Amino acid sequence: MPTRLRFGRCEVRPDERVVLIDGRPAMLGARAFDVLLALIEHRDRVVGKAELLDMAWPGLVVEENNLSVQISALRRVLGAQAIATIPSRGYQFAQVVEAQPLAAAPLPLPPVADPVQATTDLLALVLRRDRVLLCARVGEAVDAASMAQFATDAAAFLADRGGRWLSRAERLLTAELPEARAAAACAGRLHQLAQRPLAELSLGVGIVGAEASASLDLTAAERLATLARDGETLVSAALAGQLIPSLDGDLHDLGEQHLDGVPTPIRIHRLTPVGADGDLMSGPRGPDNLRPTVAVIPFAAYAKEPDGMVLGDVIADQVIGVLSRSDSINVISRLSTLGFRDRDAPVAQIARLLGAHFVVSGRYWVAGGRVQVHAELADAASSRVLWTHTVADQELAVLHPDSQLVLELVAGISRAVFAHEVRSVRSMALPNLESHTLLLAAISLLYRLAPRDFDLARQALETLHERAPRHAGPLAWLARWHLFRVVQGWTDDREADGRQALDCAHRAIDLDPDSSLALTMLGNVHTSFVKDLDLAETYYDQALSINPNESLAWLQKGNARSFRGDGAGALEHVDRAVSLSPLDPSRHFYLSIQASAALSAGHWSRAIDSAQTSLRLNHEHVSTHRVLAIALAMAGRLDEARQSVRHVLRLEPRLTVAEFIARSPGARYGLAETFGKALHDAGLPLGPIELQ
Numbered sequence: 058m059p060t061r062l063r064f065g066r067c068e069v070r071p072d073e074r075v076v077l078i079d080g081r082p083a084m085l086g087a088r089a090f091d092v093l094l095a096l097i098e099h100r101d102r103v104v105g106k107a108e109l110l111d112m113a114w115p116g117l118v119v120e121e122n123n124l125s126v127q128i129s130a131l132r133r134v135l136g137a138q139a140i141a142t143i144p145s146r147g148y149q150f151a152q153v154v155e156a157q158p159l160a161a162a163p164l165p166l167p168p169v170a171d172p173v174q175a176t177t178d179l180l181a182l183v184l185r186r187d188r189v190l191l192c193a194r195v196g197e198a199v200d201a202a203s204m205a206q207f208a209t210d211a212a213a214f215l216a217d218r219g220g221r222w223l224s225r226a227e228r229l230l231t232a233e234l235p236e237a238r239a240a241a242a243c244a245g246r247l248h249q250l251a252q253r254p255l256a257e258l259s260l261g262v263g264i265v266g267a268e269a270s271a272s273l274d275l276t277a278a279e280r281l282a283t284l285a286r287d288g289e290t291l292v293s294a295a296l297a298g299q300l301i302p303s304l305d306g307d308l309h310d311l312g313e314q315h316l317d318g319v320p321t322p323i324r325i326h327r328l329t330p331v332g333a334d335g336d337l338m339s340g341p342r343g344p345d346n347l348r349p350t351v352a353v354i355p356f357a358a359y360a361k362e363p364d365g366m367v368l369g370d371v372i373a374d375q376v377i378g379v380l381s382r383s384d385s386i387n388v389i390s391r392l393s394t395l396g397f398r399d400r401d402a403p404v405a406q407i408a409r410l411l412g413a414h415f416v417v418s419g420r421y422w423v424a425g426g427r428v429q430v431h432a433e434l435a436d437a438a439s440s441r442v443l444w445t446h447t448v449a450d451q452e453l454a455v456l457h458p459d460s461q462l463v464l465e466l467v468a469g470i471s472r473a474v475f476a477h478e479v480r481s482v483r484s485m486a487l488p489n490l491e492s493h494t495l496l497l498a499a500i501s502l503l504y505r506l507a508p509r510d511f512d513l514a515r516q517a518l519e520t521l522h523e524r525a526p527r528h529a530g531p532l533a534w535l536a537r538w539h540l541f542r543v544v545q546g547w548t549d550d551r552e553a554d555g556r557q558a559l560d561c562a563h564r565a566i567d568l569d570p571d572s573s574l575a576l577t578m579l580g581n582v583h584t585s586f587v588k589d590l591d592l593a594e595t596y597y598d599q600a601l602s603i604n605p606n607e608s609l610a611w612l613q614k615g616n617a618r619s620f621r622g623d624g625a626g627a628l629e630h631v632d633r634a635v636s637l638s639p640l641d642p643s644r645h646f647y648l649s650i651q652a653s654a655a656l657s658a659g660h661w662s663r664a665i666d667s668a669q670t671s672l673r674l675n676h677e678h679v680s681t682h683r684v685l686a687i688a689l690a691m692a693g694r695l696d697e698a699r700q701s702v703r704h705v706l707r708l709e710p711r712l713t714v715a716e717f718i719a720r721s722p723g724a725r726y727g728l729a730e731t732f733g734k735a736l737h738d739a740g741l742p743l744g745p746i747e748l749q
Contacts, residue, residue, distance in 0.1 A: 060072075060156050060157065060158060061156075061157050061158075062097060062154050062155070062156055062157075063154070063155045063156075063157060064139075064152040064153060064154045064155065065135075065136070065139075065152060066078055066079050067135055067139075067152075068080075069093065069094070069097065071094060074087070074090055076090070076093070076134065076135075078134065083134045084134070085130065085131070085134055086127070086130065088113055088114070088123075088127055089127040089130045089131050091112065091113040092109060092112075092113045092124070092127045092128065092131065093131055093135075095109055095112040095113060096109075096140060096148060096149070096150040097150050097154055099150075100149070100150040100152075100154060102149065103143045103146050103147050103148070103149045104147050104148055104149065105146065105147040106121055106124055106147050106148070108147070109124055109147065109148065110123075110124055113127070121605060125604075125605040125606060128140060128142075128148060133390075135152075138151060139151060139152055142602075142603065144599065144602040144603060145598075145599075145602045188233055188234070188235065189233070189234045189235070189236060189237055189239070189240040189264060189265070189266055189296060190223075190231065190232070190233060190234075190264070190265050190274050190275060190278040191220075191231070191232045191233075191234060191240050191243060191244065191262065191263070191264045191278065192229060192230070192231050192232075192262070192263045192264075192278040192279050192281065192282035193211075193229070193230040193231075193232075193247055193260060193261075193262050193282060194228060194229055194260070194261045194262070194263070194279075194282035194283055194285065195207070195228045195229075195230070195251075195258050195259065195260055196228070196258060196259025196260070196287065197228065197259075199228065199258055199259075203258065204225075204228070205225075207230075207250060207251070207258060208222060208225055208230055210250055211230075211243075211246065211247055211250055214243060214246045215232055215234070215243055218234060218235075218239035218240075218242060218243055219234060219235040219236075219239055220232050220233060220234035220235065220239060220240075220243060221233060229279060229282065231275070231278065231279070236299070237264075237266060237296050237299035237300050237305070238299070238300065238305055240264045240292075240296070241264070241290075241292075241300055241305045241306050241328060242305075244262045244264060244290040244328065245290075245306070245330045247260060247262060248260060248262070248288055248290070251288075252288075259287045260287065260288065261282050261283070261284070261285030261286060261287060261288075261289055261290075261291075262281075262282055262285060262289070262290040262291070263277075263278045263279065263280065263281025263282035263283075263284070263285055263290075263291050263292070264278065264281070264290065264291070264292045264293070264296055264328075265277045265278045265281065265292070265293040265295070265296055266293060266295040266296035266299065276316075276318045276319055277293060277316060277319050277323055280316035280317060280318065280319060281293070281316070281325065284314070284316070284325075289327060290327070290328040290329070291311075291325050291326070291327060291328070292308075292325065292326050292327075292328050293323055293324070293325060293326075294323070294324035294325065294326065297310075297326040297328070300328070305328075306328045306329055306330055307328070307329045307330075308326045308327070308328060309326060309327040309329070310324070310326050311324075311325050311326060311327055312324065312325075313325075347492050347493055347496045347521075347525070347528065347530055348385060348386055348387045348493050348496070348497070349386060349387065349414040349415060349474060349478070349493040349494070349497060350386075350387040350388075350389060350411075350412060350413045350414050350415070350493075351380065351386055351387070351388050351389070351413060351414070351415045351416075351417060351470070351474065352388075352389040352393075352394050352407060352408070352411045352413035352415070352416050352417065353373050353376050353377045353380065353388070353389070353391075353394055353417040353418075354373065354394050354397045354398070354407065354416065354417065354418040355369045355370045355372075355373045355394065355395060355397070355398040355399075356368075356369040356370075356372045356373055356418070356419045356420060356421050356430065356432075357369055357398075357399060357418075357419075357420050357421075358420070358421060358422065358423075359420055359421070359422040368421065368423070368428070368452075368455065369398070369421060370391075370395070370398070371455050371456065372419075372421060372430060372455050372463075373391065373394065374391050375455060375456075375457075375458045375460075375463045376417065376432075376463060376466055376467055376470070377389075377390075377391050377394075378458050379458050379459075379463055379464065379467045380467050380470060380471070382637070382638075383471060383638075384606075384607075384608070385475075385497060385500065386471070386474065389411050389412075389413055393411055394411065403440065404416050404435045404436075404437060404440040405437065405440055407437075408437030408438075413437055414436075414437050414438075414491075414493065415434055415435065415436060415437060415443075415474055415477075416434070416435045416437060417432060417433070417434050417435075417470055418432070418433060418435070419431050419432035419433060423452055426451060426452050427449055427450065427451055427452060428449065428450060428451070428452045428454070428455060428462075429447065429448070429449040430447065430448055430449070430462065430466065431445070431446075431447045432445065432446055432447075432448075432466050432469075432470075433445040433446075434469075434470055434473050434474070436477065443473050443476075443477050444469060444470070444472075444473035446465070446466065446469045448461075448462050448465050448466060449462070450462035474497070475497060475498075475501045478493075478494045478497040478498040478501070479498045479501050479502060481494050481498065482494065482495065482498035482499075482502070482513060482517055483513070487516060487517055487520040488520060492521060492524060492525060495517045495518075495520060495521045495524075496517075496518075496521055496530065496531065496534070498514075498517055499514045499515075499517035499518045499521070499534060500514075500534060500643070501643075502514035502517070503534065503537065503538055503541065504643035504645070504646055504675070505675065505677070506541070506545065506675060506677045506678055507677060508547075511538075511541070511547075514538060515535070515538050518531050518534050518535050518538060519531075519535070522535065527568055528568070528569075529565040529566070529568040529569035529572040529574070529575045530565075530572075530574060530575075532561045532562070532564050532565035532568065532575070533561070533562065533565040533572065533574045533575040533577075533578040534578075535561040536557075536558045536559070536561035536562040536565065536578040536579070536581075536582060537558075537578055537581065538558075539554045539555070539557040539558035539561065540554075540555070540558040540578075540581060540582055540585055540586060542554045543555055543558070543585065543586055544585055544680060545679055545680075545708075545709070546679065546708075546709040546711070546712060551720075555582070555586035555587075558578075558582045558586060559579075559582050559586065559587070561578075562575060562578045562579040562581075562582050563579065565578065565579075566579060571603050572603075573600040573601070573603045573604035573607040573610060574600075574607070574609065576596050576597070576599050576600035576603070576610070577596070577597065577600045577607060577609045577610040577613055579596050580592075580593040580594070580595075580596030580597045580600065580610070580613055580614075580617075581593070581613050583596065584613060584616060584617050584620070584722050585722055588722045588724075590617045590620060590621060590722060590723075593613075593617050594614060594617055597610045597611075597613055597614040597617070598614075601614075606637055608633075608634045608637035608638040608647075609634070611630050611631070611633045611634035611637065612630070612631055612634035612635075612638075612647055612650055613650075614630045615627045615628070615629070615630030615631035615632075615633075615634060615650065615654050616631070616650050616653065616654070617722075618630060618654070618657075619631075619650070619653045619654045619656070619657040619723070620657075620721070620722040620723030620726065620728070621723060621726050622657060622723065622726045622727060622728050623657070624654065624655075624656075624657035624658025624659060624660075625658055627653075627654035627657050627658065628651075628654045628655060628658050628660075630654075631647075631650055631651045631654040632651070632654075634647060634650075635647050635648070635651055644674060645671045645672070645674035645675035645678060645681070646671075646675075646678070648667050648668070648670050648671035648674070648681075649667075649668065649671045649678055649680055649681040649684065651667045651671075652664045652665075652667035652668035652671060652681065652684045652685070652688070653680075653684050655667060655688075656684055656687060656688055656691075656732070657728065661688050661689075661691050661692040662692065664684060664685075664687075664688035665685060665688045665689060665692065668681050668682075668684050668685035668688060669685065672685065676704075677708065679705055679708040679709050682701050682702075682704040682705045682708065683701075683705055683717070683736070685701045686698045686701035686702045686705060686735070686736060686739045686741075687732045687735045687736060687739075689701060689739070690735035690736070690738050690739045691735050695738065695739060698735075698738070698739035698740075699739050699740045701739065702736065702739045702740045702741050703740070705741065706741070712741065713741065713742045713743060713744030714733045714734075714736055714737045714741050714742065714743050714744050715733075715743065715744030716744060717729070717732075717733050717736060717741070718730060718733045
């Protein structure tokens with residue numbers, strides 16, 4: 058006999074391969090379902106990552122990152138606490154599961170009084186499919202002229218929504234509409250018309266969807282209209298399921314009702330219009346909301362076409378998927394934004410209902426096998442458009458998340474969000490800004506490495522730490538800020554800034570021992586200041602056991618390997634970090650460390666390419682100029698190397714070869730002296746230590 062597994066609000070049916078949340082099917086991929094079954098089956102113990110990979114991907118060789126993606130998908134559906142991460146060991150299912158037999162229930166058959174009539178009703182239902190019936194019952198004290206005027210006034214609004222009056226009885230008007238949303242809008246408009254001065258009609262409205270037969274639908278709509286009180290709209294459960302609460306209207310479940318002429322009880326809901334009041338943001342606010350939230354609305358077609366809506370959904374899905382890779386931005390799920398498809402809802406309403414700070418929308422058209430997409434990003438607080446962009450590609454390109462079309466849109470959105478937050482920090486008093494603005498702008502300003510921006514980054518982080526003293530994030534980034542002063546050669550007291558960086562990182566860990574960001578920053582301090590590469594790698598490994606997608610941990614672990622002279626290992630880790638952070642505002646920093654890894658591996662050309670790409674994004678990073686100078690010198694391009702050294706001395710006038718070797722974390726591994734000689738060949742002053 059089939060079995061169902063129950064825990065909390067969830068039910069898993071292994072034979073049907075379905076997960077139900079509160080009785081409704083959840084969106085879950087086949088691979089995630091396999092992982093879930095494996096965890097539930099072995100819930101009495103920790104399941105290692107290698108073991109899970111074998112269970113969910115039998116006979117296949119896949120990267121561990123695929124497992125973390127499926128675990129994240131499961132946590133989004135089941136809740137963050139459903140699956141526990143056991144650092145350095147694996148995962149364990151953390152819910153109490155009750156197994157129950159699942160008896161097969163026969164499907165209810167509709168009553169059939171007459172085979173001919175049943176066939177007629179079924180044919181009408183199939184032809185009409187998603188058509189909706191609306192009945193408006195007007196009170197007794199109404200004359201024929203007022204009734205006719207009311208119907209005439211409403212007809213234009215019905216037509217605009219694709220509907221029409223089917224019949225006009227003495228006090229009952231019946232209309233047909235194409236879908237539930239249009240019917241809900243028309244019901245609201247009818248109540249407005251009924252309350253006009255000099256009219257003031259008593260009006261009740263009933264709406265049903267196609268759920269029984271054509272004749273029964275009509276009877277049910279009439280009975281609901283009669284049952285509705287003055288100013289009230291009653292809708293059937295089937296139609297209520299097609300409406301989006303807080304968007305199409307507020308729904309109140311009234312339970313099952315027996316209606317005259319309808320053989321079985323009908324569950325009904327009261328529908329009331331959505332109020333215009335309320336805060337702009339319904340999402341999380343306050344000091345712990347450290348990331349801005351972006352909502353991507355399905356893109357609309359300029360010209361209606363059979364599968365146009367599908368293509369618009371796909372474009373939005375791909376943008377959401379790639380944008381969600383960023384650990385600096387929250388992205389609203391596609392199931393939440395799908396309700397705004399083909400709606401002319403204002404930005405402020407979308408933002409209020411979804412809790413978004415930014416809204417992405419757009420239009421597209423297809424011609425000659427190519428699709429052209431016009432996208433825009435709007436600020437929720439002001440409804441002002443911050444960024445627009447038009448991009449074209451082959452029509453099938455939208456099916457690939459890493460296509461040039463999708464990546465170009467996502468990169469533009471990300472840059473616009475960061476630029477807006479930076480402008481806010483520069484133009485407004487810091488205490489007045491939201492927490493997510495302070496953090497996002499501080500990160501961006503920190504990595505720009507311009508003195509004025511760098512100082513402003515510290516002010517933003519300190520303000521944020523005062524506002525959220527129990528949050529590890531601001532302290533972790535303050536550790537990074539002090540370490541940058543050491544690495545860039547900007548500090549007058551290297552020891553003092555190094556100790557400050559160490560202190561901030563330790564305090565962040567004290568607040569949140571499971572913060573992969575804080576562990577990464579602590580490892581970074583041990584790499585560049587303490588120069589204990591073994592302990593640094595321990596911290597990076599701890600960070601990655603908590604979050605295998607922590608790109609900064611992969612990056613800094615690769616950096617530590619570079620200092621050891623393990624070029625191949627360094628490139629492997631750094632390349633993974635770069636692939637995980639295609640949209641990071643500090644991408645120039647990632648590319649700079651990628652150049653260092655290539656340098657350690659002896660790949661001079663690749664080191665030169667990565668360094669030059671990094672410098673095109675940020676020309677003020679002294680470490681990148683040093684790497685470029687070394688790579689050019691090692692490749693025998695001394696004239697270009699001397700030019701790079703001149704840039705190094707412009708940014709750090711007191712640097713010498715001796716100083717470079719003395720402060721290199723890899724001084725005891727031999728590469729520092731080799732690279733120091735290359736810098737000397739390119740014109741960097743030698744200093745007090747003579748090279749052999």
